[in-house]
Structures are given as C-alpha cells and as structure tokens.
Amino acid sequence: MPVPIESAKLAVLIDADNASPGVSDALLAEIAKYGVASVKRVYGDWTTPNLRGWKEAANVHAIQPIQQFAYTTGKNATDSALIIDAMDLLYTERLQGFCLVSSDSDFTRLASRLRESGVIVYGFGERKTPQAFVSACDKFVYMDVLRSQTSPDEPEQEKPAARSGAKELRGDARLMNLLRTGIEAASDDEGWANLGTVGSHIAKQSPDFDPRNWRYTKLVDLVGAIGLFEVERETGADGRTKSIRVREKRKRS
Known part of the structure; x- marks a missing residue:
C-alpha cells in the first residue's frame, strides 16, 4: 500500500560546504510538505570556523552533525561520507525518500542511484x-x-527578485513550452485540462519547475498572470474550489 505523502519517511542529508544555514528554517518547513524528516544529518569539517552558522542551526533543528576531516587538499571527503551514509540508509532504513541539500554535481550519480531503487529524491x-x-x-x-x-549573512545578490510580469513570462520560451505541452497532454476534446494533471506532467519533464521561480505562490496564479490561458474554477456547495481547468485562449475569427 502506498505511503501517504504527509507520513513518508525522509532522510535529510546536508552538505554544509555547499548550503547556507541562513535558510535552514525555510528548508525544513519546505521538506515538511513532502513528509517526515526521520533522519537529519549535516556533513562537514566542524573544526573549521566557516561552519559556525551550521552549528547553531543543527542545535535548533536537532540535526545530527557528522564530522569529516579534509584529509587531502583539493579533495572533498565530505561528499564521500554523505554518499556512503545515503547508501547505508537506503538498505538499512525503511525510507520513502531522500532530501539532498547541495549545489554540487558530485551528487548526480547518487540521486540517480537512489531513484533506481524506487525512492523519491528531492x-x-x-x-x-x-x-x-x-x-x-x-x-x-x-x-x-x-x-x-x-x-544578514546572505550575499546581496541573493535577495528575492520582483515578481515576473506578463510580458516577461510570455517571453520565457521554456516556461511557455512547458505549459503548452502540459496542457496539450492533459486536455480533452475542447482543449480543457485539469491544472493538477498539467502540473504533474510538467514536473516529470522539468524537476526544477516551480511557480515560485517566477515569484508566484501557486501554479494557477502563474498561469493567470500570463494572460494567454483561460482559467475555469469548479466550486463545491461550501464555496471552496474543487478543481481548476485551463486551456489556451482561442483566437476570435
């Protein structure tokens, strides 16, 4: 029987050398949307002063710090320790997913291998x-x-950008292609497609697709802001939205 998303057991593995402690609160809040962080570990050389921020974050969020000395200059022993632990957890724990927190390409093969074993990788x-x-x-x-x-400890260029407007969104070829392809794949004979199905289709094509990349909280807000799609909401007796359908606006003859 499939495990409900809200109760899925996740392992959170953080590469402290490639992740900022300044987003630890928001990071764990985001992870809570996908399941329960049953395992929380952060890897680095804790004898160095540059991980001071992660020491504080680890205490606040009960994240287990894993010590890994840098044995050789130019070689990242932290990556190896994280990868080994991930494979140990894969075979010894009943986990439904892994959260890999890093910007390092060295974890590409690890992510692929975990997915091959049937677990979800975030x-x-x-x-x-x-x-x-x-x-x-x-x-x-x-x-x-x-x-x-x-x-205060984040660089200036990391400040959130302003929300993208209709002109900018329409000029984003990749975004428009993903939306049109998703709607076409999920549409009925009249061109209407369930927005949830559209989102699922896009996510399979593009793992990093997220309305928040354009500063919109929800997909329906992003689609509506573009101005090229019709949006139809179905509400229940209680006034709440039951489903949302979208289709590309048809040209008037």
Missing part, C-alpha cells in the same frame, strides 16, 4: 547547481525561493 540547491544534478532528482527546489528576505 534536491535543494542554488541557481548555480549543474543541470545534470537537477535532472537526476524527482523534484528540485532552488534555495532563493525559500528566502522571504535576505538575512
């Missing part, structure tokens, strides 16, 4: 994350969408 990293790692995950969330405001 990736979390910066915009600089190589596409290969992003594509190896079932879903990938960029850290900047988790930042509601810039914390």
